[in-house]
Amino acid sequence: MPALEERFREYVRKVTLRVPDEDIPMLMGATEYRELKKGTALLREGEVCRSVYLVAAGYLRTYYNKDGTTINLNFSFEGDYTGHIKSMRNHLPSEYTIEAGEDAAVWIFNIDSISGQFDRDSEIFLFIRRIAMYLLAVTEDQSNFFKIYTPTERYHYIEEHNPQLLQRVSLSQISSYLGVTRETLSRIRAKRD
Amino acid sequence: MPALEERFREYVRKVTLRVPDEDIPMLMGATEYRELKKGTALLREGEVCRSVYLVAAGYLRTYYNKDGTTINLNFSFEGDYTGHIKSMRNHLPSEYTIEAGEDAAVWIFNIDSISGQFDRDSEIFLFIRRIAMYLLAVTEDQSNFFKIYTPTERYHYIEEHNPQLLQRVSLSQISSYLGVTRETLSRIRAKRD
DNA sequence: GCAGACCTGTGACATTCATCACAATCGGTA
DNA sequence: TACCGATTGTGATGAATGTCACAGGTCTGC
Numbered sequence: 001m002p003a004l005e006e007r008f009r010e011y012v013r014k015v016t017l018r019v020p021d022e023d024i025p026m027l028m029g030a031t032e033y034r035e036l037k038k039g040t041a042l043l044r045e046g047e048v049c050r051s052v053y054l055v056a057a058g059y060l061r062t063y064y065n066k067d068g069t070t071i072n073l074n075f076s077f078e079g080d081y082t083g084h085i086k087s088m089r090n091h092l093p094s095e096y097t098i099e100a101g102e103d104a105a106v107w108i109f110n111i112d113s114i115s116g117q118f119d120r121d122s123e124i125f126l127f128i129r130r131i132a133m134y135l136l137a138v139t140e141d142q143s144n145f146f147k148i149y150t151p152t153e154r155y156h157y158i159e160e161h162n163p164q165l166l167q168r169v170s171l172s173q174i175s176s177y178l179g180v181t182r183e184t185l186s187r188i189r190a191k192r193d
Numbered sequence: 194m195p196a197l198e199e200r201f202r203e204y205v206r207k208v209t210l211r212v213p214d215e216d217i218p219m220l221m222g223a224t225e226y227r228e229l230k231k232g233t234a235l236l237r238e239g240e241v242c243r244s245v246y247l248v249a250a251g252y253l254r255t256y257y258n259k260d261g262t263t264i265n266l267n268f269s270f271e272g273d274y275t276g277h278i279k280s281m282r283n284h285l286p287s288e289y290t291i292e293a294g295e296d297a298a299v300w301i302f303n304i305d306s307i308s309g310q311f312d313r314d315s316e317i318f319l320f321i322r323r324i325a326m327y328l329l330a331v332t333e334d335q336s337n338f339f340k341i342y343t344p345t346e347r348y349h350y351i352e353e354h355n356p357q358l359l360q361r362v363s364l365s366q367i368s369s370y371l372g373v374t375r376e377t378l379s380r381i382r383a384k385r386d
Numbered sequence: 387g388c389a390g391a392c393c394t395g396t397g398a399c400a401t402t403c404a405t406c407a408c409a410a411t412c413g414g415t416a
Numbered sequence: 417t418a419c420c421g422a423t424t425g426t427g428a429t430g431a432a433t434g435t436c437a438c439a440g441g442t443c444t445g446c
Binding site: 373374380 | 402403404405406
């Protein structure tokens with residue numbers, strides 16, 4: 001089995017074990033594989049999101065523009081699924097931009113192109129709904145994470161549970177994701193004595 | 194059509210228009226209808242969540258216990274769907290408690306009882322996955338809402354987009370939901386001059 | 387090597403928020 | 417009416433965070 005397909009299968013397995021191995025090529029064939037230079041956008045503010053992205057290499061950064069200030073909402077690394085579900089589901093213009101934070105590669109599940117090729121009750125649509133269930137568990141966590149923890153607790157949680165975020169993303173970028181300024185994040189780090 | 198079934202159909206329509214009217218009684222039959230006194234819990238911390246709840250009357254409050262302090266994570270009113278997806282999907286003990294904030298009534302989609310009666314690819318399972326897609330759009334919003342807005346902005350947003358929350362829930366309860374103390378919320382309100 | 391862009395740390399000061407304490411208000415009820 | 421419990425408002429004070437300014441470090445391309 002080619003290395004890329006093997007990785008794709010591994011990432012499908014994160015979502016569900018109910019897809020048999022022989023269906024994997026069909027799922028992968030339903031996606032578009034795309035390589036991106038750092039800084040290239042997959043989704044821009046104002047566009048309608050029509051895809052779910054599965055990161056194959058590098059990472060994607062989702063951010064919101066608040067009166068000229070950038071607020072990072074999400075970082076998606078290898079094997080992570082992302083997109084803008086509200087925009088996709090309700091055909092609304094995107095409030096966010098999703099772009100490559102490093103040189104990256106993604107598998108793109110494009111709803112329109114899949115709708116053209118497959119029936120609404122096909123395996124591929126079932127799989128996309130299962131992605132939604134998977135993403136929902138992750139997003140529920142994210143949402144409550146913010147309500148429960150203070151900025152300092154959030155930083156230490158990331159340190160323990162998602163250390164690659166600290167290794168691969170600059171602190172200036174992480175600070176808005178944690179809901180503090182970069183100066184405060186710098187001081188949180190200094191206090192670990 | 195009985196009034197209760199009519200309301201149920203209306204709430205199904207919020208999730209999808211793809212369920213034909215003749216399937217509504219089947220969906221409703223797959224649920225358990227339950228009335229709750231104020232303060233009664235549907236899900237307790239430590240239990241595994243096996244259901245999605247659709248609120249028929251009153252409201253549900255989801256909260257987290259942080260070292261003895263209660264942090265409200267969610268309020269679900271008539272027609273809202275809620276549950277603890279991470280616990281349900283991964284069979285993990287619940288980190289949250291879900292209970293009636295007023296005398297309430299709910300339709301309960303219990304996964305185990307539905308699994309016993311229906312096939313995994315049946316309409317009812319398809320509908321539950323569609324609930325997940327719907328909930329995901331709402332939860333995505335919630336999650337980013339916190340990262341983007343300051344406590345004051347959050348209050349004014351609620352004031353405009355979810356006024357019944359302010360009418361039906363005490364300010365002491367709302368404050369932890371907005372991520373501030375009740376005193377600070379009181380001062381935010383005083384400042385509108 | 388060097389210039390320039392970007393990133394991190396830190397000091398000084400203003401602002402916001404949490405904490406503690408207590409007063410005022412409102413509803414329901416004896 | 418009078419009382420009680422729950423809720424909300426508000427003052428005083430200290431802690432946390434934001435803002436502004438600047439210094440030093442790292443990396444890249446010329």
